[in-house]
Amino acid sequence: MVKTVVCVGLPIDEKLFIQKNRLAPESVTGKEKRITIVTGTHGDELDGQYVCYQLINKINQNQGKLKGIVDVYPALNPLGIDSVSRGIPMFELDMNRIFPGSRDAAMTENVAADIIEDIMGSDLCVDIHSSNVFLKETLQVRISNENEKKLLPYAKLLNTNLIWIHESVTVLEATLGHSLNSMRVPTLVVEMGVGMRITKEYGDHLVDGIFRLMVELGIWEEESIPIKAPIIATKDEVKVIHAQHAGVFVKEIEHNDWIREGEIIGNIINGLTGEIEEVITAPSDGIVFTLREYPIVYTGSLIARIVGGATK
Amino acid sequence: MRKETIYSLKAPYRDALRVSGYRFGKGDKAACIVGAIRGNEIQQLYICSQLIKALTELEKKGAIVNNNEILVIPSVNHYSMNIGKRFWALDNTDINRMFPGNMEGETTQRIAAGVFEKVQGYSYGIQFASFYMPGDFVPHVRMMETGYQSASLANLFGLPYVVVRKPTPFDMSTLNYNWQQWKTNAFSIYTNETDVIDEVSARQAVSAVLRFLTRMGIIRYNSHGGYIANIINENDLTLVRNKDAGIYRRIKLPGEEVHRGDILAEIMNPYEGEVISQVIAPTDGIIFFSHKSPLVNENEIVYKIIRRLHE
Numbered sequence: 219m220v221k222t223v224v225c226v227g228l229p230i231d232e233k234l235f236i237q238k239n240r241l242a243p244e245s246v247t248g249k250e251k252r253i254t255i256v257t258g259t260h261g262d263e264l265d266g267q268y269v270c271y272q273l274i275n276k277i278n279q280n281q282g283k284l285k286g287i288v289d290v291y292p293a294l295n296p297l298g299i300d301s302v303s304r305g306i307p308m309f310e311l312d313m314n315r316i317f318p319g320s321r322d323a324a325m326t327e328n329v330a331a332d333i334i335e336d337i338m339g340s341d342l343c344v345d346i347h348s349s350n351v352f353l354k355e356t357l358q359v360r361i362s363n364e365n366e367k368k369l370l371p372y373a374k375l376l377n378t379n380l381i382w383i384h385e386s387v388t389v390l391e392a393t394l395g396h397s398l399n400s401m402r403v404p405t406l407v408v409e410m411g412v413g414m415r416i417t418k419e420y421g422d423h424l425v426d427g428i429f430r431l432m433v434e435l436g437i438w439e440e441e442s443i444p445i446k447a448p449i450i451a452t453k454d455e456v457k458v459i460h461a462q463h464a465g466v467f468v469k470e471i472e473h474n475d476w477i478r479e480g481e482i483i484g485n486i487i488n489g490l491t492g493e494i495e496e497v498i499t500a501p502s503d504g505i506v507f508t509l510r511e512y513p514i515v516y517t518g519s520l521i522a523r524i525v526g527g528a529t530k
Numbered sequence: 531m532r533k534e535t536i537y538s539l540k541a542p543y544r545d546a547l548r549v550s551g552y553r554f555g556k557g558d559k560a561a562c563i564v565g566a567i568r569g570n571e572i573q574q575l576y577i578c579s580q581l582i583k584a585l586t587e588l589e590k591k592g593a594i595v596n597n598n599e600i601l602v603i604p605s606v607n608h609y610s611m612n613i614g615k616r617f618w619a620l621d622n623t624d625i626n627r628m629f630p631g632n633m634e635g636e637t638t639q640r641i642a643a644g645v646f647e648k649v650q651g652y653s654y655g656i657q658f659a660s661f662y663m664p665g666d667f668v669p670h671v672r673m674m675e676t677g678y679q680s681a682s683l684a685n686l687f688g689l690p691y692v693v694v695r696k697p698t699p700f701d702m703s704t705l706n707y708n709w710q711q712w713k714t715n716a717f718s719i720y721t722n723e724t725d726v727i728d729e730v731s732a733r734q735a736v737s738a739v740l741r742f743l744t745r746m747g748i749i750r751y752n753s754h755g756g757y758i759a760n761i762i763n764e765n766d767l768t769l770v771r772n773k774d775a776g777i778y779r780r781i782k783l784p785g786e787e788v789h790r791g792d793i794l795a796e797i798m799n800p801y802e803g804e805v806i807s808q809v810i811a812p813t814d815g816i817i818f819f820s821h822k823s824p825l826v827n828e829n830e831i832v833y834k835i836i837r838r839l840h841e
Contacts, residue, residue: 227775229801234827311662312614315700322769324663325830352621391699411532460634490543498700514542516620518637 223291223336224329230380234297236333241277241288242512250530252287253434254340254403255428256333256437259314259394261298261305262413263348268421273428286437289340294333294394302414319395332396341435344428345395349508351413353520354473356507357420359448360407362386365399370450373406375434377427377445378527379474380507383452412511449505449525457502457524461515463487463495473509483522486515531588537644538602539637544695547609549645554585557597562652562714563739564603564645564705567626567659568617569610573723574658577735578604584731585749587748593750600748601652605749606645618718619807626659627700629708646708654683654746655709656739663831665821666782669731669738671759672718674701680759684717686745687738689758690835691783691818695764704799722784762836767818770833774807776800778826787841794833797826813837 224236225512227434243250252353257266269431270292277284286402293299297307305312318331337343348356358380359373366383374379390396398405409425411417430445432438461467469484471477498521508523515521536551536687565571565578585772588594598702598753605611610619617624621636633642647654660669670691671684701707709716719738721731741756743749777798795809802830809832819834826832 229777229827304622309662310622322765323831325827328829406539460636464542466542488542496669501809514620516541517539518634518635518640519620524658 222331224327226329234329236291236294236296236329238289238291238336239274241245241274241284243284243292244281246287250286250340251341252289253428253432253435253437254289254291254337254343255346256291256294256337257346258291258293258299259295259345260312260347261301261303261307261352262300262351262529263304264414264416265348265411265421265424266293266346268416268418269346269424269428272421276425283385283439284291284437285439286432286435288432288437289337291333291337304413307510312444315392315395315421316396317392318401330394332402333394337403338400338401340403342429342431343398343403344376345398345405345407346424347407347409348411348413348415348417349511352510352512354412354509354511355409356380356474356505357423358382358408358507360384360409362390362396363452364430365404369406370435372404372431373378374448375427375431375445376406376408377423377430378408378410378446378448379446381448381450383450383455384513385453393427418519434453451525452477452529455526457504457526458520459465459483459498459522459524461496461498461517461519461521465495465514466513466514467498467510467519467521468513471506473506474475476503476505478503478526498522500524531582531589536648537641539641540614541609544609545697547641549603549606549637550643551648552582552585552602554589554600554602555594555596555598555707555748557599558569558792560598560600560650561656561743561746562649562774563656563658564606564649565658566605566611567607567657567705568624569619569686570616570725570820571605571613571658571660572725573721573727574660574734575605575608575611576727576736577658577721577732578602580732581739584740587688587749588740588749594809595748595750599747600743601649603645603649606641624748626705627703630712630835631702644719646705647655649705649709650712652714654742655714655716656742657705657709657716657718658735659706659720660724661720663819663821664823665819666722666784667720667819668817669719669721669734670818671738672706672720673716674704674707674710676707678715680715682717685717685761687717688754688759689719689734690757690759692759692761693764694761725819734787760836760839762818766788766837768813768815769831769832769835770794770809770812770835771829772797772809772821772826772832773804773824775828776806778824778832780820781820782811783819784817784820786817787815788817794820800825809833809834816841817840
């Protein structure tokens with residue numbers, strides 16, 4: 219059942235709607251577990267659209283297997299998604315920096331508070347992100363180290379290639395994921411693919427993972443959903459490579475390739491002089507789980523991340 | 531006055547980004563003033579230009595007190611300003627959300643780190659800042675409640691109001707917050723405008739900085755004493771929301787005194803021109819902030835009022 223969670227009037231003959239689809243068993247006792255799937259906080263991240271579609275479609279085709287409640291919010295930032303805008307249009311505001319929101323602040327923060335209020339009470343939340351337009355990411359769950367103990371068992375079921383346990387960053391305290399985890403709704407933040415595109419393969423893997431998770435929570439009944447074992451990486455095991463020169467990055471490897479230390483990842487070239495400004499090599503053996511997709515770079519632009527030592 | 535490039539960054543094809551600093555006087559690091567960090571902060575750039583002009587004259591007259599150095603950085607992100615963008619030209623990140631920066635990090639983290647290295651160690655840090663909500667303020671000095679803030683020092687700018695804000699996680703990567711963490715007394719000055727130049731409030735801001743520098747013994751300058759500021763906790767401001775979305779007609783302006791029941795603004799049907807609702811003052815007081823855009827969404831904060839304060 220589609221329900222409107224937020225409705226705000228825009229200046230001229232339009233309303234901002236944030237909607238969810240609640241999928242529930244035919245007879246409800248009130249004791250069912252509830253999982254929440256959210257996506258579309260950043261308007262340029264579209265992988266979650268395919269995941270929501272597949273998830274709802276499969277549940278609708280197999281209604282008898284549904285034993286709990288599934289809430290799907292496909293577009294937390296509908297104005298952004300429909301206008302190819304990463305942030306909330308007009309405010310130039312990153313929606314994932316205004317949670318948990320506030321009743322005593324601007325309209326956008328009110329909206330954030332409404333979303334949180336609606337999600338509260340869920341037994342688990344999966345917050346699906348794509349990368350931005352600059353980087354391609356492998357299918358991964360990101361967990362801050364303070365939530366490792368609580369979230370890692372769930373994350374292992376999500377059928378991702380990687381679980382990255384990173385340090386807490388103060389500014390990330392304003393994300394939806396951090397806010398919900400602080401409010402005792404265990405929330406897994408998923409990253410994958412590249413901005414403005416859909417990587418179908420990752421979407422399919424994640425859908426399997428969400429069903430596997432739902433089986434574990436008693437929300438879905440299915441005999442066996444095979445999932446793969448992810449690489450689990452901490453901060454020290456991830457090597458981050460930034461450009462040291464401005465120019466045009468041309469990759470020499472493919473995303474998710476396993477490479478050896480010293481191998482060339484790509485070159486930063488100069489289209490005016492015909493010269494190579496910088497040869498970028500791997501600082502260690504490992505899998506390139508992040509690779510730059512957008513060629514124009516400045517000093518500092520992120521080129522790649524490698525899970526050191528991992529084998530493919 | 532010595533002009534120097536305090537940070538530079540090459541681009542693939544554009545001219546290099548050069549962040550320029552103007553130093554006045556020599557000796558102890560007394561005060562650092564930073565202007566436009568966002569590409570739409572034209573008023574903030576303008577104020578700095580007027581301040582540099584004034585300090586150049588004062589230095590020629592020998593009015594910089596011995597053993598005091600003042601650094602003014604008029605613009606950090608003119609790369610965006612030159613192409614009509616607000617945030618970093620390539621990835622739309624906000625340099626004022628990257629402090630203290632990271633020399634090994636992403637481009638805007640490196641810019642922030644490069645600037646922060648040069649603005650550290652000053653006794654006083656002053657930033658001409660802008661707000662994310664579209665609207666006008668009364669000119670004021672704003673400080674974060676970090677435990678290091680000093681509202682009595684902020685009073686020495688002689689502006690009518692000093693606002694103390696409790697920082698959220700989102701604020702902790704701003705220049706102001708990090709200055710305070712690194713033991714610089716930090717103040718943000720807000721004037722009426724951002725995208726356009728308002729000469730009156732720009733002059734007021736320049737005078738406020740010169741007054742402050744005089745009172746701290748950094749320059750010799752005779753100026754009017756200014757105001758004894760009202761110190762306001764941001765959470766104590768009365769928020770006033772509009773009921774309907776539509777065309778917004780502002781009636782009362784920042785700085786005006788209003789009484790409970792006064793009409794502050796009207797909302798009109800955007801097609802039919804009829805007034806569909808009014809924004810009414812819920813309290814007596816002075817208007818601190820008002821929404822300015824001709825359009826308004828439903829349930830926005832269109833006014834902030836300093837409760838029970840009279841002219």
